[in-house]
Amino acid sequence: MSTTVALPDARRTLGLARINWTLMVRNRTTMLYAFLVPLLPLALLFAVGDPEPTSGTAGLGSALLMALLFPGYYNLLSMFVTRRDELVLKRLRTGEVRDVELVASMALPGLSLVLAVLVLMVPIAAAAGFDLPANPVLLLLGTLLAAVTFAALALWTAAWTRTAEAAQLTSGPVMIVALAGFATPAVPDAVARWLELLPGAAVNELVRAGWFGLERGSDEATVGFWQTWLEAAPALGVLVAWTALALWLATRSLRWEPRG
Amino acid sequence: MTRTTTRTTSRTTARPAPTPAAPDPHAPALEVRGLRRTYGSGDDAFEAVRGIDLTVPRGRIHALLGVNGAGKTSAMEVMEGLSPGSGGQVRVLGLDPVADRAEVRRRTGVLLQRSGFVGDLTVRETLRMWAATVTRARPVEESLEMLDLARVADTRMRALSGGEHRRVDLACALTGHPELVMLDEPTTGLDPESRRAVWALVRRLRTEGATVLLTTHYLEEAEALADHVSIMRAGEVVREGTLAEIVAGHPAEISFRTPADEPALPAGVTASRDGDRTVLRCADLQPALTELLVGARDTGVVLELLQARTATLESVFLELAAAPAHDLEGATR
Numbered sequence: 306m307s308t309t310v311a312l313p314d315a316r317r318t319l320g321l322a323r324i325n326w327t328l329m330v331r332n333r334t335t336m337l338y339a340f341l342v343p344l345l346p347l348a349l350l351f352a353v354g355d356p357e358p359t360s361g362t363a364g365l366g367s368a369l370l371m372a373l374l375f376p377g378y379y380n381l382l383s384m385f386v387t388r389r390d391e392l393v394l395k396r397l398r399t400g401e402v403r404d405v406e407l408v409a410s411m412a413l414p415g416l417s418l419v420l421a422v423l424v425l426m427v428p429i430a431a432a433a434g435f436d437l438p439a440n441p442v443l444l445l446l447g448t449l450l451a452a453v454t455f456a457a458l459a460l461w462t463a464a465w466t467r468t469a470e471a472a473q474l475t476s477g478p479v480m481i482v483a484l485a486g487f488a489t490p491a492v493p494d495a496v497a498r499w500l501e502l503l504p505g506a507a508v509n510e511l512v513r514a515g516w517f518g519l520e521r522g523s524d525e526a527t528v529g530f531w532q533t534w535l536e537a538a539p540a541l542g543v544l545v546a547w548t549a550l551a552l553w554l555a556t557r558s559l560r561w562e563p564r565g
Numbered sequence: 566m567t568r569t570t571t572r573t574t575s576r577t578t579a580r581p582a583p584t585p586a587a588p589d590p591h592a593p594a595l596e597v598r599g600l601r602r603t604y605g606s607g608d609d610a611f612e613a614v615r616g617i618d619l620t621v622p623r624g625r626i627h628a629l630l631g632v633n634g635a636g637k638t639s640a641m642e643v644m645e646g647l648s649p650g651s652g653g654q655v656r657v658l659g660l661d662p663v664a665d666r667a668e669v670r671r672r673t674g675v676l677l678q679r680s681g682f683v684g685d686l687t688v689r690e691t692l693r694m695w696a697a698t699v700t701r702a703r704p705v706e707e708s709l710e711m712l713d714l715a716r717v718a719d720t721r722m723r724a725l726s727g728g729e730h731r732r733v734d735l736a737c738a739l740t741g742h743p744e745l746v747m748l749d750e751p752t753t754g755l756d757p758e759s760r761r762a763v764w765a766l767v768r769r770l771r772t773e774g775a776t777v778l779l780t781t782h783y784l785e786e787a788e789a790l791a792d793h794v795s796i797m798r799a800g801e802v803v804r805e806g807t808l809a810e811i812v813a814g815h816p817a818e819i820s821f822r823t824p825a826d827e828p829a830l831p832a833g834v835t836a837s838r839d840g841d842r843t844v845l846r847c848a849d850l851q852p853a854l855t856e857l858l859v860g861a862r863d864t865g866v867v868l869e870l871l872q873a874r875t876a877t878l879e880s881v882f883l884e885l886a887a888a889p890a891h892d893l894e895g896a897t898r
Contacts (some may be wrong), residue, residue, distance in 0.1 A: 318670060320697025328685055392681030396734075399675035401667070401741070402698040 317402050329414045331382065339376035339415075340508065343368045343422045347429050356434035358517035359524050365426055366512040367436075368494075369419075369448065370505055373455045374483055376418035379476055381459035384411045387469045388408035395562040403534035404561075412456040419452050420445075432515075439518035440533040447511040447541060454504055454544045457551035464558040483508075501539075504547045581641050592659030594745045594776035595621040595644065601652035602639045613639035615800035616653065621742075621778055621793070626771050628781040628787040630878075630885060631797035637780040638678050640797070641749050644778070645675050658745060674743030674841035676734055678750045678780075684723030688714055688733055691722055694741070699741040708736040713762065728759040735763065739770070746770060748779040752786060764789055784879045794878070803885055809880060815884070817850035819857065821868040828866045829859060831856035842870075850875050 346367040353360040356530050363512070388394045394491050397407060431437060438444050460481050466475040486505025489497040510527070513519040514536040518528040521536055528536055602614040613634045621627045629637045629740075643650040646662030646669060655662055662669050666868040682691050689705060696702035709715045717725060725733070731754060751767070752760040762888060767777055781787055783814040787794050787808075792801055794803040794811060804811050823843045831854075843857055847853040854873050861868055 317698045321694065324683075324686065324690065324694045324697070326681060327690070331685055388683070390576035391683065392677075392679060395685055396677060396682065396737075397698065399677060400649065400695070400698050400737075401669075401670045401700060472612075 314403070314406050316408045318393050318406040318413070321397075321402065322406070322413040324416040325384065325411055325419070326529035329384075331425075332398060335376075339372075339380070339418045340422070342375045343372040344425075346371060350430060350435065356438075356512070357437075358519055359474065361430065361435045361517060362513050362519070364381050365430060365516060366509040369423065369427060369451075369512060370483060370487065370508050372419045372422035372507065373451055374480060376415045376422075377413075378455040378459045378479060378483075379472070380415040380418075381456055382411050382462050382466065382476055383469055384461040385459065386466050389561060390468060392562060398561055399530065408456075409458065412452075412459075416449075416452045416456070418449060423448050424453055425442070434461075436517060438516045439528070440515045440530055441534055443537055444511065444515035446510075447515055447537060449543075450541060450544045451504070451508050451511065452547075454548045454551070455479075456549045457555065458504075459558060460555035461551040464555050464560065467564070494552070502543055504544060505545040507540040507547075511537055519532050574761065575612075589659045592656065594623045594626075594658060595619060596656040596659075597640075597644065598809060599653035600640060600643060600645055600650050600655060602636075602648070604639075604767075605650040605778060606856070613800055614643070614650070617797070617800075617802045619795060619802070619805075621776055623776050624771060625792045626767060626777045626779070626790050627793045627795070628791035629797055630782070630784070630787045630793050630882070630897040631776070631780075632782055635797040636800040637797055638749055639800075641780060643777075645673075645747055661821055670785070671741065672744045674738040674741060674746045676738040676748040676751055678744075678753070678824065680734060682722045682730070684721060686722055687719050688725070688729075689718045689721065691733055693793060694735055695737040696741050697738070701742055703740050703742060711739070711766070712736045713746060714832060727754045727859065728756055731755055732759070732763075735766070745776045745778070748777065750782070752781070757838050775829060784877075784882055788878050796882065798885060804881065811881055812878065814848075815881050816846035816848060817853075817873070818880075819845040819850070819854060819873045819874045820869045821869075824868065825864050826864070826866055828857065829860040830862070830867070855891075 329339075346364050348509075350356075350361065350364040353364075369550070385394075393461035394407065427437065462472070462475050462479055466472050468546070482503055483505040486500055486507065487509055489500050489506055489509070492500065498521065501510070510521070514521075514533045518530075518533055519536070520528050521539070584758040587676075594733055595618060597619040599616045599618065600614055601612065601616050604611045604613055606647055616638060617636075619629075629640070631637050636832065637646075644655050644657065644662065648658070649663070657669050658672055660669050680820060689709070692705045692708050696705055696708075703711075706715075709718050712735055712876055714729065714736065720729075722730070722733070723761070731751070735748075735751065738748070746767075748767070751761050755763065765787070767779070768878070777790075779786075790810070793807055794805070795802045796811070816835075820839070820842050823838065823841055830845065831852070833849075834845040834853055837844050837846075845853070845857070850873060857868075862864075
């Protein structure tokens, strides 16, 4: 019997993801948000006089976070809620496709935009006179992990979002939590220590270590390739913890069809 | 009202251990024992399905017939593996719809009573999307042809009529060459021509060896299609059998405008008046009608507006729908 279930889940997931990609591209507003919002902070890179790591982190970190929030988090949230309202998810779930494949197929288009923004960031940063990433592998894996975190947060938000319109409001908490992590340099140390536990701060830390090789709590680019992993480890841990928390909350209350 | 399904352990404990190896190839397409489904809990609990039994052998078209709210869809959703029942057993092609989900889904096709598609996709894109999720998919062009959708293949889903939408839905249900097809009100909202086309399609599925379980509240649909009918009422199956079995024992009816000279009435009929008409009920229509007509000819009586018909599902159904629930208790056994 094991031979009869040999069909790779990848075929179903990618088949659906391709359709979701087509639909996302057809929607002009989504595409505008997807690229414009992350690219705006990158313009700041050209506005600073001296291309130093601190200003670079601010521009690149917020660009990455915007990509994670808009094409990543918000896109999945509104896609999930709209498809649920339209009974599309209910219909698909009568077939062979499994829940995890359905979610993955809706998250993949946004994820590919996040990666596109990450890749675009390299030549743009270089053009503004900034260094190339110190550890591209860490940056890529960290971004993938962060994308999973925000996808999980999108599912959790979808669990208590009633309609697609309501998503504009219900996305607020996650947006705030993500952006609050960016305020660490502006608040007292005692507060900053707590803010570091937020996913936005983790993304910022990832850029500091992965791109500029900065040591934690220092603005000196002193860390070598291998040591950047160690520096980024707490941030990666924060992302894993948020992913676990969001998935746990989501699986407890996620609905696949509108309330009756 | 928020509806949540209560889970009880009775289902899992009552169920035999999941069959790990090949299931019995001769198992009925569908076997349901004592199926129950409850919405809500405590004082708000509502039992929509109250212990129904159902056996559908392979190659048969079986109709679940009942008025809206009889529990047809609630029962169907458990058989489809979409919702847990609160009691009883379901075997689909000899398999458990939840534990053996992957295999059951690969071999069944489901049409929901209400379902949705992405409005921005065209019909062809929708079928292509569905085909991407199916193990052994029918070619999209074949599906378009089969449901007469070629003309609207490049139309966006949101621009389709209700009937076209329903046919796309059906095409999806049939994409994976299912052995068992479960159709929840397949023709509701269709115009008469589309309805007949769907009937022809359902018959063709049977010819090709598939089994079909469908729900309907159209009597003529059950009469036109079904080999076997279960009539549901208030969560229970109150009659079950072939059409002939169900109408058997229900009287045939002869009626005519009551003439000035009463004709001699055949033996074994009960006569009654309905306005200016005489209504005769009898167990066996042909001899009674012959006797009536011969008698009328011999006495020169003219029977105006003469009507004669055997018992129909409609007469049974109306009688069941009108009867108080407690009168039906014995009927299920």
